[in-house]
Amino acid sequence: xxxxxxxxxxxxxxxxxxxxxxxxxxxxxxxxxxxxxxxxxxxxxxxxxxxxxxxxxxxxxxxxxxxxxxxxxxxxxxxxxxxxxxxxxxxxxxxxxxxxxxxxxxxxxxxxxxxxxxxxxxxxxxxxxxxxxxxxxxxxxxxxxxxxxxxxxxxxxxxxxxxxxxxxxxxxxxxxxxxxxxxxxxxxxxxxxxxxxxxxxxxxxxxxxxxxxxxxxxxxxxxxxxxxxxx
Amino acid sequence: xxxxxxxxxxxxxxxxxxxxxxxxxxxxxxxxxxxxxxxxxxxxxxxxxxxxxxxxxxxxxxxxxxxxxxxxxxxxxxxxxxxxxxxxxxxxxxxxxxxxxxxxxxxxxxxxxxxxxxxxxxxxxxxxxxxxxxxxxxxxxxxxxxxxxxxxxxxxxxxxxxxxxxxxxxxxxxxxxxxxxxxxxxxxxxxxxxxxxxxxxxxxxxxxxxxxxxxxxxxxxxxxxxxxxxxxxxxxxxxxxxxxxxxxxxxxxxxxxxxxxxxxxxxxxxxxxxxxxxxxxxxxxxxxxxxxxxxxxxxxxxxxxxxxxxxxxxxxxxxxxxx
Numbered sequence: 001x002x003x004x005x006x007x008x009x010x011x012x013x014x015x016x017x018x019x020x021x022x023x024x025x026x027x028x029x030x031x032x033x034x035x036x037x038x039x040x041x042x043x044x045x046x047x048x049x050x051x052x053x054x055x056x057x058x059x060x061x062x063x064x065x066x067x068x069x070x071x072x073x074x075x076x077x078x079x080x081x082x083x084x085x086x087x088x089x090x091x092x093x094x095x096x097x098x099x100x101x102x103x104x105x106x107x108x109x110x111x112x113x114x115x116x117x118x119x120x121x122x123x124x125x126x127x128x129x130x131x132x133x134x135x136x137x138x139x140x141x142x143x144x145x146x147x148x149x150x151x152x153x154x155x156x157x158x159x160x161x162x163x164x165x166x167x168x169x170x171x172x173x174x175x176x177x178x179x180x181x182x183x184x185x186x187x188x189x190x191x192x193x194x195x196x197x198x199x200x201x202x203x204x205x206x207x208x209x210x211x212x213x214x215x216x217x218x219x220x221x222x223x224x225x226x227x228x229x230x231x
Numbered sequence: 232x233x234x235x236x237x238x239x240x241x242x243x244x245x246x247x248x249x250x251x252x253x254x255x256x257x258x259x260x261x262x263x264x265x266x267x268x269x270x271x272x273x274x275x276x277x278x279x280x281x282x283x284x285x286x287x288x289x290x291x292x293x294x295x296x297x298x299x300x301x302x303x304x305x306x307x308x309x310x311x312x313x314x315x316x317x318x319x320x321x322x323x324x325x326x327x328x329x330x331x332x333x334x335x336x337x338x339x340x341x342x343x344x345x346x347x348x349x350x351x352x353x354x355x356x357x358x359x360x361x362x363x364x365x366x367x368x369x370x371x372x373x374x375x376x377x378x379x380x381x382x383x384x385x386x387x388x389x390x391x392x393x394x395x396x397x398x399x400x401x402x403x404x405x406x407x408x409x410x411x412x413x414x415x416x417x418x419x420x421x422x423x424x425x426x427x428x429x430x431x432x433x434x435x436x437x438x439x440x441x442x443x444x445x446x447x448x449x450x451x452x453x454x455x456x457x458x459x460x461x462x463x464x465x466x467x468x469x470x471x472x473x474x475x476x477x478x479x480x481x482x483x484x485x486x487x488x489x490x491x492x493x494x495x496x497x498x499x500x501x502x503x504x505x506x507x508x509x510x511x512x513x514x515x516x517x518x519x520x521x522x523x524x525x526x527x528x529x530x531x532x533x534x535x536x537x538x539x540x541x542x543x544x545x546x547x548x549x550x551x552x553x554x
Contacts, residue, residue: 049429076431088426090419097415104412105431151431 002027002185003048003062003080003155009055010040010047017043019209025155025202028182032196033189035206035230041189042085044206045157048187049082050075063154077105081148085159085189087140091133095124098132099147106151117146120176138169142176149184156180158188162195174198193227205230245399248492252395255496261387262459263503268394269455271495272401274479275488276448281477282485283409284441285421286339289473290347293354294446296468297324298453300358300366303374303463308365311377313384313393317454324450328443336438351470359465371464374457390459397455401448405488408444417441418486475502478516481523484530493531 003025010018018040025031033041046052048060050072060068067075076082089098096114103113118125121142127135135143141161148156161177162170174195180186181199190196196203205213207230255264277291301323302316309315335346358366366372376384384390408414416437419427427434457463466472475498483494501519505512527533 051425051429072425072428073431073433076429082429084426084429088423090422090426092418092422093415100412101415101419102430104416147430 001025001061002029003187004059005044005048005061006059007055008044008047008058008060010043010052010058011055017209018047021206021209021211023187023204023211025185025187027154027185029201030177030181030186030188030199031202031204032200033187033204033206034191034193034196034227039206039230040209041206042159043209045082045159045187045189048075049080049157051082073105079152079154081153081156083144083148083156083158083161085163087137087144087164089132089135089140089143091131093132094129095132095135095143096128098143099128099150102147102150108151113150116150117143120146120149120179136169138165138172141165141169141173145173145176145180149180153184155185155187158186160189160191162190162192170195196227203227245403248399248402249395252398256391259500261391263499265387265391265394265459267496267499268391268398269452269459270475270479270499271492272394272398272455273449273452274476274483274491274495274498275401275405276445276452277476278480278483278485278488278491279405279408279417279441279448280445281480282487282490283414283421284417284438286336286438286442287344287477288335288347289344289477290349290351290470291445291449291476292468292470292473293347293351294324294327294449295453295456295476296354296358296465297327297446298450298455299457299463299467300453301450302454302457303372304365306374306376306457307372311375313376313379313458316376316457317451320450320454320457321447324453325443325447327450328446332439332442332446336435336442348470348473351468351473355465355468355470358468366465367463369465371462373462375461376458384458385461390455394455394459397451401451402488402492404448405491409488413437421486474520478520478523480530481520482530484532485528487530487532490530490532497531 001024003023005021005023008018008021009016021040021044023031023044033044035041043052047054047058050067050070054060054068058068060066062078062080065078067078067080090101093101099113099117100110103110114128124139124143124146127139132140132143145158145161161173165173170192177186177199203215204211205227212230252264252268255267273295280286280288298320302320305316305319309319331350335343335350338346359368382389384393409417416427416432420434420438424434453467456467479494479498480491481494482497483490483492501516505515509515523530529536
């Protein structure tokens with residue numbers, strides 16, 4: 001397993017948001033976390049990426065190394081990137097500067113970084129010199145996914161990539177994700193079951209802070225048996 | 232085409248700055264021009280912290296004072312060589328920044344502003360009372376700097392030349408910093424420092440470095456003040472004067488290095504000439520500050536934009552792309 005999470009507990013004050021969750025992502029695999037709002041999906045992503053503290057007995061191993069409660073920048077540098085749900089880019093910087101920003105910590109040439117994102121999403125090229133605050137939600141999402149790929153990460157955590165996007169743009173996001181499938185491992189929080197069924201190698205269904213079901217082969221995942229009950 | 236024009240502008244900016252300050256001499260006086268230049272260096276340093284990184288400090292006088300007293304103490308107790316005194320002032324400011332930074336940069340918002348003000352109060356007390364035996368307390372100290380060859384910084388014209396060279400150096404440093412990858416990280420911290428963490432940056436280290444650079448450059452301006460005025464008093468570290476550089480930064484435009492030069496000049500002119508016209512000039516000063524905060528958050532450059540050519544609509548230019 002590339003990512004192995006076991007006994008993950010997360011508390012917000014005295015309230016327990018995640019109860020002994022266990023998740024695994026294999027190299028090259030595309031895994032999905034599905035569940036209703038408030039089920040604890042984003043909390044799991046935040047705990048894995050170091051944004052939220054995991055409980056004392058929690059075990060989070062990434063690429064064979066224990067990363068539980070490490071600092072977010074250390075986790076990012078180890079090859080695990082998190083694409084937030086809110087699609088926030090640095091609005092005062094240009095699109096080009098937003099891309100450069102992701103290149104410097106990984107010693108990637110800024111030009112190569114821009115070229116990589118233009119390769120994934122060619123239409124970004126004509127927006128490179130405008131302030132990123134002027135991008136639409138779909139453009140921002142694709143910029144953020146592309147930016148997270150700079151420096152060849154081993155695992156991407158993507159939180160609700162299609163939330164709030166129009167149908168046409170969801171299709172563009174789908175195309176980009178399917179293009180990346182197999183090259184980089186992904187753990188994606190998603191409520192769009194159509195997208196999940198088309199792409200998933202593995203699905204975790206969550207309810208009230210607990211992992212209720214795991215579909216661990218492609219056939220099961222595609223049929224997505226009874227997933228609706230978790231949404 | 233636009234990029235070529237921009238390159239020409241950059242090549243010409245240093246000569247334009249030199250010419251603008253030289254033109255101030257016949258209009259004002261050489262001393263006033265020097266004061267504007269030195270204050271502009273101070274404003275440049277503060278703009279890095281507040282304008283670019285978004286950290287409003289209400290205690291920047293501490294670092295200006297560290298430079299003033301560092302240079303003055305060097306002059307009185309060690310050597311009257313002005314270059315050594317400037318170096319001593321910068322080192323004092325940088326060391327103080329390194330000492331306080333690990334505490335202050337952990338705070339943000341009101342806490343950052345107030346922690347800095349508290350340290351400024353402590354510094355003021357130490358200069359005025361705690362270390363009065365060395366600093367001269369409220370009476371301060373008179374300073375005389377040795378000439379270096381033909382350069383005698385006890386003469387106003389020579390101080391003007393020194394200040395102008397120092398301003399160009401500080402301006403060049405700030406421009407390089409803010410236009411470099413480091414500058415992009417600083418702007419990211421202003422908007423969303425958490426995102427910086429997730430991109431793999433050591434945000435705490437970056438904030439600390441900016442704080443120390445601000446402290447060192449403010450102290451640089453302070454050391455130049457010590458040379459220009461030839462005396463030091465606790466007014467150079469007084470917390471009551473913290474608003475001056477904040478005002479200059481707001482008027483000139485936050486996050487705009489040219490704005491620091493403009494805001495610095497406007498503040499010195501207002502505070503020097505307005506009292507001759509209006510007895511309670513601070514009222515006018517306060518009104519400008521209110522207008523800057525509520526209506527003209529980009530300062531004078533923002534007002535100029537209102538009358539300039541309209542910028543192209545980004546979404547219009549993006550038409551045909553994704554929604």
